[in-house]
Amino acid sequence: TPQPPQDLPLGRLQLLPHSQLPLSALLSQLDMGKPCCEKQDTNKGAWSKLEDEKLINHIHSHGEGRWSSLPKAAGLLRCGKSCRLRWINYLRPNLKRGKFTEDEDDLIIKLHALLGNRWSLIAGRLPGRTDNEIKNYWNSHLRKKLIHMGVNPNSRNAALPTPLSIHRCSSCALRPYHRANSIKFEDEASCLEDNARVLPDLNIDLNISFASPPHGLVDQKQHPEDVEMKGDPGAIYRTLVLFR
């Protein structure tokens, strides 16, 4: 991958001659009372090494949060949202980069079957992975993988063995358009735990193998009905405490 520029890039929009700018971009460059991201002196596009350093240094000394005021305080010409995204997805410590393992694939598929496109919730169960990363991975790899296996990746519970009659509560995680934040996540997790009681085999279903069999599970799951929740009987599995 190419190295980012060492100094602050001008940003994509600013590199274009004005005659080529879309109207919205021209208006934004005039700073006509637009939200932070569209203001005149705000960089867009890839982050430079210097910007990364400024962001990291600021968060190390002041902690996370207060994103809207962070850019000014850190000397960054970015909007708060952009800073937050950069930190969450790429700069914060303990991020696991690199290829997804077969076990992670399996877990994502199972969680997606249960939760749908709720990437932040799914990411919450994959340490070191971000919602953006999982979302990208799903769209570029796992969707195709499921299609190839004859499973409809869009249908909720597609990878579950039997139709789930999910028990719902008013603040439940499984309410389709309920947005999750970190606090709600705990509530949702407890709701899911309730669901696990309704569905006693739920924890059995959501296993991740730490001693992955060579060449993985995928080849063993050529048919939709094989996209099952039980682990390979021969493998050593450890149940992830998913909803606790």
Added chain:
DNA sequence: AATCGTATCAACCGCCGAAAT
């Protein structure tokens, strides 16, 4: 070597709900 099509993924956009005013 050049061109084209496809895949990947970092970053942006727009929306929503909660908190603040």
Added chain:
DNA sequence: CATTTCGGCGGTTGATACGAT
């Protein structure tokens, strides 16, 4: 109570890498 601001989310875009021809 109404409005504004902020943080967080999922969807989408577009630059780049990569492979096939």
